[in-house]
Amino acid sequence: MFNIENFDIKLETGIIGRNFIYSETIDSTNSFLLGNEQKLANGTVILTEYQENGRGRFKRPWESNKGENLTFSILLRKKYLMLNPNHINLAASLAVSSAIENLFQLKTDLKWPNDVLIKNKKVSGILLESSTKGSKLEKIVVGIGINVNQTKYDGEFKIQPTSIKFELRREANRERLLSEILNGFEELLHSLEESPKKVLDEWRENCRMIGERITIDTGTEKKSGVFYDIDANGFMILKSGEEIEKITSGDVFVK
Ligand code: BTN
Numbered sequence: 011m012f013n014i015e016n017f018d019i020k021l022e023t024g025i026i027g028r029n030f031i032y033s034e035t036i037d038s039t040n041s042f043l044l045g046n047e048q049k050l051a052n053g054t055v056i057l058t059e060y061q062e063n064g065r066g067r068f069k070r071p072w073e074s075n076k077g078e079n080l081t082f083s084i085l086l087r088k089k090y091l092m093l094n095p096n097h098i099n100l101a102a103s104l105a106v107s108s109a110i111e112n113l114f115q116l117k118t119d120l121k122w123p124n125d126v127l128i129k130n131k132k133v134s135g136i137l138l139e140s141s142t143k144g145s146k147l148e149k150i151v152v153g154i155g156i157n158v159n160q161t162k163y164d165g166e167f168k169i170q171p172t173s174i175k176f177e178l179r180r181e182a183n184r185e186r187l188l189s190e191i192l193n194g195f196e197e198l199l200h201s202l203e204e205s206p207k208k209v210l211d212e213w214r215e216n217c218r219m220i221g222e223r224i225t226i227d228t229g230t231e232k233k234s235g236v237f238y239d240i241d242a243n244g245f246m247i248l249k250s251g252e253e254i255e256k257i258t259s260g261d262v263f264v265k
Pocket residue numbers: 038039040041061063064065066067068070072081082083125134135136137153154155
């Protein structure tokens with residue numbers, strides 16, 4: 011069971027995770043925050059041991075064994091609504107990858123737009139969703155799933171999963187990992203408020219796929235080319251011959 015005290019003792023944030031909700035079982039932590047009509051505090055984090063209906067990008071299911079991993083969502087409101095959601099997405103993946111590297115000395119790699127890999131296998135996925143009231147953005151929800159201590163995965167995957175325990179060959183401390191991620195995420199959000207460039211550069215430095223020949227599946231078609239860069243909005247710039255194209259979403263595969 012997740013030990014809230016051990017998590018809280020290492021939390022150094024001012025906003026993110028200061029209101030913390032723990033739930034044994036829930037439909038989906040993203041749905042909880044999106045659907046909740048009460049005005050939960052900016053930075054509220056909900057962590058669950060088990061999601062009955064966890065979802066990933068492109069409506070794929072996100073499955074995670076009970077009590078073994080980190081499955082949580084962060085509510086962003088107020089000043090954070092001024093930020094570009096794509097930047098928040100990149101910042102979240104950076105926070106996860108830096109925390110894994112710092113705590114466990116495992117080399118991670120970022121996969122556009124927001125997966126975290128270890129040895130080309132997926133250790134974390136992020137799903138950013140938002141809701142509006144009228145035409146006004148009301149909240150952004152950053153949902154993060156991390157394979158921490160699960161070592162067996164059944165089913166078919168677009169990218170093979172791995173976990174921190176599988177790579178380390180020992181149990182990883184979930185409480186310490188969560189506090190490290192939230193500490194780093196709040197700092198990155200602060201950097202974004204000042205200037206996104208630093209965060210975008212840090213993301214570029216940690217994405218080995220930039221410069222590689224890739225294929226991207228946008229859901230409607232597959233395109234191949236060189237992953238040239240990300241633009242100021244965090245979109246992928248794909249170069250095929252002399253043609254340059256902006257890609258806003260999709261699954262990337264190295265050729
Ligand atoms: C992906 O890789 O496709 C994104 C996976 C995101 C999963 C997390 S787990 C917590 C939050 N609640 C959800 O239902 N999904 C996200």
